[in-house]
Amino acid sequence: MPYRATIGIEVHAQLQTQSKMFCGCSADYASAPPNTHVCPVDLGLPGALPVINARAVEEVVLTGLALNCEIAQESHFDRKNYTYPDLPKGYQISQYDQPLCQNGWLEVEVEGVVRRIGIRRVHLEEDVGKLVHIEGCSLVDYNRAGVPLMEIVSEPDMHSPEEAREYATRLRSILRYLGVNSGDMEKGALRVEVNVSVSRHDELGTKVEIKNLNSFRAVQRSLEYEIARQTRILEEGGRVQQVTMGWDEAREATYEQRHKEEAHDYRYFPEPDLPPLTLDPAWVDSLRAGLPELPAARAERYQREYGLSAYDAGVLTSDRAVAEYYEQAVAAAQGVAGVDAKMISNWITGELFRLLRTEDRPIEASPITPANLVALLQSVASGQLTQTSAKEVFAEMFASGRPPAEIIAERGLGQISDEAQLRATIERILDENPAPVAEYLGGKEAVLRFFLGQIMRATRGQANPQLAQDILRRALEARRS
Numbered sequence: 001m002p003y004r005a006t007i008g009i010e011v012h013a014q015l016q017t018q019s020k021m022f023c024g025c026s027a028d029y030a031s032a033p034p035n036t037h038v039c040p041v042d043l044g045l046p047g048a049l050p051v052i053n054a055r056a057v058e059e060v061v062l063t064g065l066a067l068n069c070e071i072a073q074e075s076h077f078d079r080k081n082y083t084y085p086d087l088p089k090g091y092q093i094s095q096y097d098q099p100l101c102q103n104g105w106l107e108v109e110v111e112g113v114v115r116r117i118g119i120r121r122v123h124l125e126e127d128v129g130k131l132v133h134i135e136g137c138s139l140v141d142y143n144r145a146g147v148p149l150m151e152i153v154s155e156p157d158m159h160s161p162e163e164a165r166e167y168a169t170r171l172r173s174i175l176r177y178l179g180v181n182s183g184d185m186e187k188g189a190l191r192v193e194v195n196v197s198v199s200r201h202d203e204l205g206t207k208v209e210i211k212n213l214n215s216f217r218a219v220q221r222s223l224e225y226e227i228a229r230q231t232r233i234l235e236e237g238g239r240v241q242q243v244t245m246g247w248d249e250a251r252e253a254t255y256e257q258r259h260k261e262e263a264h265d266y267r268y269f270p271e272p273d274l275p276p277l278t279l280d281p282a283w284v285d286s287l288r289a290g291l292p293e294l295p296a297a298r299a300e301r302y303q304r305e306y307g308l309s310a311y312d313a314g315v316l317t318s319d320r321a322v323a324e325y326y327e328q329a330v331a332a333a334q335g336v337a338g339v340d341a342k343m344i345s346n347w348i349t350g351e352l353f354r355l356l357r358t359e360d361r362p363i364e365a366s367p368i369t370p371a372n373l374v375a376l377l378q379s380v381a382s383g384q385l386t387q388t389s390a391k392e393v394f395a396e397m398f399a400s401g402r403p404p405a406e407i408i409a410e411r412g413l414g415q416i417s418d419e420a421q422l423r424a425t426i427e428r429i430l431d432e433n434p435a436p437v438a439e440y441l442g443g444k445e446a447v448l449r450f451f452l453g454q455i456m457r458a459t460r461g462q463a464n465p466q467l468a469q470d471i472l473r474r475a476l477e478a479r480r481s
């Protein structure tokens with residue numbers, strides 16, 4: 001019987017609130033000098049009392065609703081006790097036995113198979129400080145300490161690295177749609193930890209945790225490595241140890257950090273300085289009613305309404321800003337002959353994405369508005385521009401933000417559909433290339449591609465391709481006599 005991997009994922013997501021979780025300090029600490037966004041509450045000084053950030057609670061409940069969770073009517077905070085330099089109080093305020101949200105699910109699709117992954121809990125806690133290691137010593141910056149942190153814990157329902165990667169990808173997309181998290185894994189705003197065990201039977205094997213993975217690729221590659229490592233140990237008759245591992249991106253290998261703690265090691269007990277949280281069901285219902293259309297539902301609608309493939313719909317809906325740009329362009333194309341939803345999709349996922357990647361810009365910073373994109377596509381659909389010329393205009397639009405009509409007029413890039421003008425160009429090209437003409441007349445049809453390339457070069461890509469091919473064939477046949 002082959003070995004089977006069992007995988008669960010814990011995601012820590014910094015919430016996008018203006019202030020920290022239990023005090024009024026700014027949560028926008030990323031570019032601030034060290035230890036400038038701190039106060040007695042963050043540092044756990046005597047007499048300092050925490051106050052719950054209501055917006056953070058709202059963002060966690062929104063997330064729970066989006067993940068089909070049960071929302072608790074009553075919840076409370078707990079102290080998670082452990083000693084580490086980045087934890088100034090000596091404990092972290094978290095949630096243990098009464099989380100805000102639990103028993104949810106998220107569907108993922110891998111190789112055409114849809115599976116439902118359980119969400120065990122979504123709870124709220126505070127982030128810790130950051131250690132900075134330099135020149136043989138360690139410094140600590142407490143700016144991050146106390147920033148609202150949401151933890152999303154899945155059930156161990158995944159069985160392949162591909163499933164785990166897809167789960168993490170879809171979860172990040174939902175958080176960005178809700179506006180509760182930036183999704184920036186490189187900056188630590190979204191941190192993924194995976195738990196994986198390998199066994200031959202349905203019962204779970206010994207769990208190993210891999211911490212602080214900062215990319216979807218790292219999620220998949222670390223699991224591939226760790227599954228292979230555990231399988232090798234078991235095949236050799238050994239026992240897998242319950243440990244916490246790190247991921248070395250350069251070596252593409254896991255490495256042991258410490259032995260894994262159990263819940264009782266943290267000595268959880270209710271936070272005495274905070275009252276229980278009671279959530280009004282009417283308030284929860286109002287949040288549910290205000291949920292945006294989420295990526296999966298939007299993708300299904302794009303396939304149904306716009307006739308897009310599942311792949312194209314998934315690409316366009318994975319980011320809310322991209323989906324909104326696309327829908328604005330589709331709306332602008334209403335009544336424009338020849339410009340449809342599929343054509344718009346192709347240009348956004350092709351040319352626009354290419355230029356955005358080159359400049360490392362989000363679509364919100366695109367110099368090309370949806371209306372100007374449609375205006376360009378109208379020029380293509382009407383025959384005014386060839387595809388080649390349209391791409392040239394598109395690149396200038398991206399560089400300058402100017403509308404297409406202005407660039408077309410300035411550069412004289414309108415498509416050449418004048419038969420007399422094209423015939424003169426084609427006759428000249430045939431006169432200059434007698435050998436290929438002879439090959440064509442001898443039955444070598446492939447030579448047509450050579451001549452069409454010469455025509456496009458001579459007209460700077462502006463020749464109407466269908467008309468040029470018709471005139472070319474007639475001109476070649478006329479030379480048989």
